[in-house]
Structures are given as structure tokens and as C-alpha cells.
Amino acid sequence: xxxxxxxxxxxxxxxxxxxxxxxxxxxxxxxxxxxxxxxxxxxxxxxxxxxxxxxxxxxxxxxxxxxxxxxxxxxxxxxxxxxxxxxxxxxxxxxxxxxxxxxxxxxxxxxxxxxxxxxxxxxxxxxxxxxxxxxxxxxxxxxxxxxxxxxxxxxxxxxxxxxxxxxxxxxxxxxxxxxxxxxxxxxxxxxxxxxxxxxxxxxxxxxxxxxxxxxxxxxxxxxxxxxxxxxxxxxxxxxxxxxxxxxxxxxxxxxxxxxxxxxxxxxxxxxxxxxxxxxxxxxxxxxxxxxxxxxxxxxxxxxxxxxxxxxxxxxxxxxxxxxxxxxxxxxxxxxxxxxxxxxxxxxxxxxxxxxxxxxxxxxxxxxxxxxxxxxxxxxxxxxxxxxxxxxxxxxxxxxxxxxxxxxxxxxxxxxxxxxxxxxxxxxxxxxxxxxxxxxxxxxxxxxxxxxxxxxxxxxxxxxxxxxxxxxxxxxxxxxxxxxxxxxxxxxxxxxxxxxxxxxxxxxxxxxxxxxxxxxxxxxxxxxxxxxxxxxxxxxxxxxxxxxxxxxxxxxxxxxxxxxxxxxxxxxxxxxxxxxxxxxxxxxxxxxxxxxxxxxxxxxxxxxxxxxxxxxxxxxxxxxxxxxxxxxxxxxxxxxxxxxxx
Numbered sequence: 001x002x003x004x005x006x007x008x009x010x011x012x013x014x015x016x017x018x019x020x021x022x023x024x025x026x027x028x029x030x031x032x033x034x035x036x037x038x039x040x041x042x043x044x045x046x047x048x049x050x051x052x053x054x055x056x057x058x059x060x061x062x063x064x065x066x067x068x069x070x071x072x073x074x075x076x077x078x079x080x081x082x083x084x085x086x087x088x089x090x091x092x093x094x095x096x097x098x099x100x101x102x103x104x105x106x107x108x109x110x111x112x113x114x115x116x117x118x119x120x121x122x123x124x125x126x127x128x129x130x131x132x133x134x135x136x137x138x139x140x141x142x143x144x145x146x147x148x149x150x151x152x153x154x155x156x157x158x159x160x161x162x163x164x165x166x167x168x169x170x171x172x173x174x175x176x177x178x179x180x181x182x183x184x185x186x187x188x189x190x191x192x193x194x195x196x197x198x199x200x201x202x203x204x205x206x207x208x209x210x211x212x213x214x215x216x217x218x219x220x221x222x223x224x225x226x227x228x229x230x231x232x233x234x235x236x237x238x239x240x241x242x243x244x245x246x247x248x249x250x251x252x253x254x255x256x257x258x259x260x261x262x263x264x265x266x267x268x269x270x271x272x273x274x275x276x277x278x279x280x281x282x283x284x285x286x287x288x289x290x291x292x293x294x295x296x297x298x299x300x301x302x303x304x305x306x307x308x309x310x311x312x313x314x315x316x317x318x319x320x321x322x323x324x325x326x327x328x329x330x331x332x333x334x335x336x337x338x339x340x341x342x343x344x345x346x347x348x349x350x351x352x353x354x355x356x357x358x359x360x361x362x363x364x365x366x367x368x369x370x371x372x373x374x375x376x377x378x379x380x381x382x383x384x385x386x387x388x389x390x391x392x393x394x395x396x397x398x399x400x401x402x403x404x405x406x407x408x409x410x411x412x413x414x415x416x417x418x419x420x421x422x423x424x425x426x427x428x429x430x431x432x433x434x435x436x437x438x439x440x441x442x443x444x445x446x447x448x449x450x451x452x453x454x455x456x457x458x459x460x461x462x463x464x465x466x467x468x469x470x471x472x473x474x475x476x477x478x479x480x481x482x483x484x485x486x487x488x489x490x491x492x493x494x495x496x497x498x499x500x501x502x503x504x505x506x507x508x509x510x511x512x513x514x515x516x517x518x519x520x521x522x523x524x525x526x527x528x529x530x531x532x533x534x535x536x537x538x539x540x541x542x543x544x545x546x547x548x549x550x551x552x553x554x555x556x557x558x559x560x561x562x563x564x565x566x567x568x569x570x571x572x573x574x575x576x577x578x579x580x581x582x583x584x585x586x587x588x589x590x591x592x593x594x595x596x597x598x599x600x601x602x603x604x605x606x607x608x609x610x611x612x613x614x615x616x617x618x619x620x621x622x623x624x625x626x627x628x629x630x631x632x633x634x635x636x637x638x639x640x641x642x643x644x645x
Contacts, residue, residue, distance in 0.1 A: 009232055017229040017237045018169070019161030023293030024114055025062065025218025026165065029172060029245060030121035030286060033252040033269045035211035035356050041262050049198025049205065051189035051253045053212040055246060057399075061367070065396055066219040067238050070370065071231040073377045078512040078537065079226025081107060081370060082307035086510040086536060088376040096373060097432060101313065103369030104304060105425045106362040107220060111301035112341030112420060113359045114217075115143055115294035120352040122286040125271045129279060139346050142287070146294055147339035150330055151320075161292050168289040169244040171282065176244075176251030179273050183254035209406035213360045215249075218293075220366045224300050227512065227537075301338060302329045303537075310508050310536035312435050313428045315610030319539050329539070341420055360407040362421065368400045427606065434603030437596065438584070441631065444481040447503065451523040453491065454501050458526055463497040467578035470498035471546060473617065474505050479520050479529060485582055485629050496580075503529045504546065506617070512537040517549055525560050541618030543579070550575065579624045581613045584631045 036050040075083035081103040089096055119142050123135045180186060188194070198205045222234065252269035259272070274282045306329050308314035320330045349355045375393050378384040457463065472489070474482050482503050490496050514535035521528055530549060534540050553559055586604060610616075614624045 009230075009236065013229060013233045014237050015162035015166070017162075017233040018165040018241070019163075019292065020228050020296055021222050021225050021234055021237070022165060022169075022218065022241050023289065023296040024110075024118075024221045025216065026168060026172075026241060026245070027118045027121070027286075027289050027293045028215050028217065029248045029252070030268075030270050030290070031117065031352055031356065032211065032215045033249060033256070034264070034267075035214055035353065036208055037256065037264050037269070038211070039263065042256050042259075042264065044257070045194075045197060045202050047253045047256045048186070048189040048194040049202060050208065050212065051186070051249055052192060052195035053198060053209070054215045054249050055190050056192055056195055057212055057216050058242060058245065060395070060399060061216045062219045062222075063238070063242065065367075065371075066223055067235055069392070070223050070374055071226060071234060072382075073374060074226055074231060076511045076513070077227055077230065080224035080304065080307065081366070081373065082304065082311055082313075082536070083227075083512065084370065084373045084377060086311065087381060088373055089510075091376050091380040096376065099369040099372045101425060101428045101432070103366050103373070104308060104313065105421055105428065106366040106369075107224065107304060108301055108424050109362040109421045110217075110221065110359075110366070111297045111338050112345055113355060113362060114221075114297045115146065115290075115338075115342050116346040116349070117352050117355040117359055118290035118293045119143060119287065120346060120355070121268075122283065122290040124352060125268065125279070125283040125286060128268075128271050129283075136346060136350065140343055142291065143294070143342050143346070144339065146291060146298070147335055147342070150298060150335050151332070161295075164285075164288055164292060168285055169241060171285055172248040173244040175273050175282075176247035176249070179251035179254040180247070183257050186250050186254040186257060189250065189253060206402075207406050207409060209403050210360050210410045211356060213364065213403040213407065214356060215245075217359060217363045220363055220370065221297060221300055223370070224304065225296065298335070298338060301334055302331045305331055305334050306539070307536055308428065310534075310538075313432050315427070315431055315606045316613075316616035317611050318615070356410070360403065360410075364400055364404040364407055368397070368404065371396045371400060426602075430599055430602040431606060434599045437600065438603075438631070439475070442475060443484040444476050444478070445484050445487055447480050447482050447522055447527065447529070450482075450487055451527050455523060455526050457491070457495055457497055458499060458501070460497060463495055466496040466498055468499045468576035469502060469550070469578070470496055470500070471502040471504055471577060471579045473542070473579070473581065473613070474503045474529075476503075476505060477507070479531075480522065489580060489582060489627055489629075498578075500525065501527050502546070503527075504542065505529065505531050506540060506542070507531055507533045509533050509535050511535050514538070517545070519549070519553065519559075521559055528559065539618075540616075543577075543617075543619045543623065546577070547575070577623050579614070579619050580627060581619075581624055582627050582629050583613070584629050586631055 032054065033050065036054075037046065040046055071079065073079070073084055073087065075087050081100060085096060085100040089100075116139065120135065120139045123138050123142070126133050126135065126138075198208065200206075202208075226234065248270075251273050255269055255273045256264075270286075271279065271282065305314055305317070306319060309316055309319075317331055317333045320332065345355065371393065375389060378389045378392070379386070470490075472482070472486050474486060476482050486503070490501070512535045514533050515538055516533050518531040518533075519528065520531075530546070532540070532542070532545060586600060613619075614626075
């Protein structure tokens with residue numbers, strides 16, 4: 001890792017890591033042991049076996065796979081499924097698109113499952129104080145307040161996240177330890193044989209993996225938040241977090257082993273290990289931790305969608321920066337989707353116990369997809385020996401497939417939430433593959449061959465001047481190419497005369513925060529191509545960039561622009577710029593096959609709902625002209641039209 005991506009390790013950065021990274025995985029003690037025991041008889045095999053499975057899951061999945069292995073797969077300090085995809089996509093030859101879409105889909109689905117299950121689990125603790133309390137309205141009120149608050153950003157309240165999570169994990173540690181001293185034999189549960197006996201000998205023990213898996217559900221989010229804190233800060237704080245989590249799980253197990261009933265009877269071991277005088281305080285701290293966990297998932301969802309837009313997996317939508325913090329994004333449409341999804345989840349599932357299977361199902365898929373992408377990273381980038389890669393792949397595939405099977409069985413009665421995941425998947429699938437089809441029909445021409453005509457048009461005083469600086473956005477990667485449709489736009493019907501023709505290509509880089517440009521003069525002071533290199537986490541502001549580029553060229557006295565009129569007058573000091581955006585639509589001349597027709601129709605429908613090009617690229621409407629261009633993908637092969645005598 002180079003100096004630009006290395007994060008310093010200080011008390012402040014460790015505190016930030018605790019506040020941002022561990023909300024999801026840190027709140028799992030609220031529901032894991034309750035889910036494992038359920039309505040089963042409390043026995044040593046069940047309790048010791050459950051804790052043993054939790055310990056080894058945290059060790060293999062969270063510690064080894066994510067904290068040790070996956071955090072090393074950073075893209076210039078950034079993590080997450082899209083960062084990993086950006087690193088390895090050139091090695092996959094298109095095979096990694098579906099795993100990436102599936103991984104991103106299930107991570108976004110996590111954004112509608114984590115907030116309701118975490119907040120519901122915390123609020124349900126009030127039932128121990130006020131029996132039969134209707135918790136659903138309280139959960140809905142808390143979640144609604146959280147989503148409404150997103151538009152203001154989290155800069156001001158974010159400073160309490162770290163200290164609040166320190167209090168939370170300290171509470172987990174103290175409560176757990178206070179129970180272990182009463183039943184120290186519980187430490188034997190760390191022996192892997194108890195996990196083996198539970199899965200093999202205990203009746204239907206294998207299916208308990210669905211509940212066990214809940215202890216590691218935040219590991220994927222941990223990787224996605226890598227860029228906020230740096231891997232060394234995460235690895236150091238994980239030591240404290242893991243000890244606190246395990247101590248609490250052991251404490252809950254100790255309480256289960258010496259409580260007086262053979263069944264849990266709906267009680268939550270997490271709240272039962274609290275002294276009665278501390279219960280209200282504990283519920284308040286738990287609720288605050290759940291809100292912080294939810295906030296982390298919501299912010300992560302905004303970042304994920306922003307990356308998806310940059311990598312052509314999601315339609316362009318309105319992005320806002322509520323604060324001056326780098327990387328803090330607010331996406332109103334995604335905020336609304338998540339809010340509606342969370343409310344529907346709590347209304348549909350009623351309580352946290354019913355959400356557990358949906359939760360585990362989504363994240364197991366995300367983890368499996370990360371394993372696929374990570375394999376490519378280890379083979380092609382890290383050059384790890386094939387034997388080790390195969391061994392790692394087998395180990396994690398066995399673990400994750402086992403978790404997946406155990407979770408699939410549990411969702412058979414509550415599968416409606418899958419519609420949300422299907423919706424996200426279809427949006428990504430349609431947008432990505434339709435753009436691939438679109439790009440196949442792009443025709444390019446040599447810009448040098450057009451230069452003489454452009455020069456002649458520019459000097460022709462008989463043609464009214466369209467603009468001093470005429471700028472087209474082009475997809476052509478090659479320096480000397482532009483799309484044929486741009487040439488037609490300039491010369492057909494009413495030719496567009498300009499003093500300078502600019503062709504601006506936005507090159508989305510695989511690095512997160514790249515922002516630089518190259519200038520190529522194809523015809524002296526007349527035809528200029530600019531390549532803007534923009535990282536996949538940067539929200540482009542093309543008009544600002546263009547004006548800055550022109551200003552730089554004038555100050556440096558390059559290309560003789562400093563001695564040429566720029567269209568400004570004594571009435572208006574701004575240069576005369578005109579951006580031309582060419583909007584495509586499906587021509588009536590097409591005859592589609594079923595799949596292509598469905599994809600392209602869906603694509604153009606989504607395009608109507610998405611952000612316009614001028615807003616997406618940061619262009620002012622007063623400086624933009626929109627032209628419509630018919631796309632003929634599949635022309636009519638035979639046309640029977642006879643003249644009537």
C-alpha cells in the first residue's frame with residue numbers, strides 16, 4: 001500500500017473505526033443466541049455447540065476471510081464488491097458481471113434488513129419492562145426519523161458514534177464476564193468438537209447454521225467500509241470487538257446453563273443477563289447501537305449505488321453532498337427506497353425473530369460472490385500459488401454453501417422480501433447489458449479525416465455562428481476517433497459553426513478518486529480532444545472541469561487560446577460555451593428478438609426515470625442543447641409494400 005492510501009493509526013482513527021465499521025456485526029448479540037436456542041430444550045449440547053459454532057464462524061469467516069484476507073484486496077485504499085470488481089474485471093472476460101451484480105444486490109438488500117432487525121431487537125427489550133408493549137410503531141418511528149435525518153448528513157452526530165460504540169462493546173464485555181464467573185465451564189464451548197457434535201449428532205443440528213450465521217453478517221459491510229478507516233485500524237480494533245462479542249456470547253451461554261427453566265419461553269438471553277436496575281439503561285444503549293448500525297448500512301448503500309452508477313450498473317440518479325466531508329453522499333431516491341423497504345419489512349415480518357432467515361439468506365449470497373471475485377484477485381493480482389487458492393476456495397465455499405442451504409430452508413414461508421432483491425437485480429442486469437448492446441451499435445469515425453471540413457465550416461461566414469466553443473461528450477476511447485452521430489450532428493441540416501470544436505471523453509478509472517485530464521490538439525486552435533480521467537467514486541462536474549481546463553490553457557498560453565476571442569462581451573464576462581447532448585431513442589425501424597427487445601425497452605424506460613445527462617454530468621441547462629437520435633439496432637429485413645393499380 002502506497003503512502004497515499006495508508007491510513008495513520010491514532011486513537012482518533014481507532015475511535016472512528018469503532019463507530020463506522022462494527023455497527024452491524026456489533027449488534028448481533030442482540031439476537032444470535034435467542035435465534036439458536038429458539039423454542040428448543042436448553043441442553044449442554046445445544047448451548048455449548050451453538051457458542052462453539054459462533055466462535056469458529058467468527059474465526060474463519062470474519063477474522064481469516066475478511067479481516068486478514070479480503071481487507072488486503074484494497075483498490076487504492078477502497079473496499080467493497082465494486083472496488084474488487086474494478087480490480088479483477090479485466091481478468092474475468094465478462095464472467096464476473098453476474099457475481100458482482102448478485103453481490104451488490106444482496107448488499108443493498110442488507111440495507112433494508114439490518115435497520116429493522118437491529119432496531120426491533122433493541123426495542124423488544126422494553127417488553128421485559130412493559131409486557132405486551134406494541135413495539136412495531138416505536139420501531140417505525142425510529143426508522144422513519146433515521147431516514148428523514150439523512151438529508152442533513154451525519155457530520156455533527158457522527159462524532160458520537162465512536163464513543164457510543166466504545167460504551168456498547170464495553171457493556172457487552174462486562175455483562176458477559178459477570179455471567180462467566182458464575183459458570184466458568186462455559187469456556188469449554190470454544191472446543192471445536194462441540195460444534196461438530198451439534199452439527200452432526202444433535203437432531204436437525206445442521207439447520208441451526210442459519211441462526212449461527214447471524215453472528216458474522218456484518219463482515220461484508222466491514223469490507224465495504226475499508227476506505228473510511230484503513231485496514232490497519234480495522235484489524236487492531238477487531239481484536240477488542242471480537243473479545244467483547246465472544247465474552248458476551250459466552251456470558252449468555254453461562255446464563256442459559258444455570259437459569260431455572262428448560263425452555264427460553266420467548267426471553268432474550270441478551271437482556272436477561274442484565275441486572276434489573278440496569279435494564280432501561282441497557283435498552284437505551286442497545287437502541288443507540290442499533291441506530292448507529294443502521295446508519296452505517298444506509299451510508300454504505302449510498303456509496304454502493306454511487307459506485308454502481310460509475311461502473312454502468314445503475315441508472316444515473318440525483319446525488320447530493322450534505323456536508324463537506326469527502327465521500328459523504330446522500331441519494332434521495334435510494335433513501336426513499338430503503339425507507340419504504342424497511343417499513344414494509346417490519347410490517348411484514350412483525351418481529352426480529354422472523355427476519356433472521358431473510359437476513360442470513362442475503363448475506364450468504366454476498367459472501368459467496370465475494371469469494372468468487374477474491375479468487376480472481378488472489379490468482380491474477382497477488383499471484384498466490386494455485387494450491388493455496390484452491391484450498392481457500394474449497395474451505396470458504398463449503399462454509400458459505402452450508403450457511404446458504406440452512407438459510408434457504410428457513411425462508412420458505414416468508415419469501416416476499418425476495419421481490420425487493422429481484423427488483424434491484426433486474427435494474428442492474430438491464431442497465432449493464434443494455435448499455436453493452438448500445439455500445440455494439442456505436443460507430444466511430446476518424447476525427448482527423450473530418451478536420452478539414454470542420455476548419456472550413458468554422459471559417460465559413462455565410463453560416464451563422466452556433467457557439468464560440470462547441471463541446472460534445474464522446475465515448476470514443478481512442479484519441480483520433482469520435483462517434484458518427486456527432487459528425488452528423490455538426491454537419492447535417494443546419495451546420496453548427498464554432499470557433500473551436502471540443503470533444504470531451506470521460507474515462508472512468510478503476511481507481512476510486514482519480515481526477516486529472518489530458519489535452520490533444522488535432523487541428524491548430526480548432527479541433528481539440530480532452531480526456532477526463534475520473535475515479536469511480538467521484539461525482540463528475542463536467543462544466544466546471546471544462547471551464548477550469550480552458551482557464552489553465554489560457555494562463556499557460558497554450559494552443560493560442562489566450563489571443564483568441566472566447567465569446568465573452570462587455571455585457572457578459574463568461575465565455576460562450578455550448579454543450580451538445582445526443583439522446584437516443586428506439587427507432588420504429590427495429591425488429592427485435594424477444595430478449596433484446598425486452599432489454600432495450602426496459603433500458604429506455606429506466607432512462608426516462610433516471611437523471612438526465614446534463615444533470616448527471618454537472619452541466620448547466622442554459623449551456624446545453626439536446627438532440628434526439630434514432631437508434632436502429634435490428635432493421636426490418638423484408639418490407640412487403642405493393643403499389644395498387
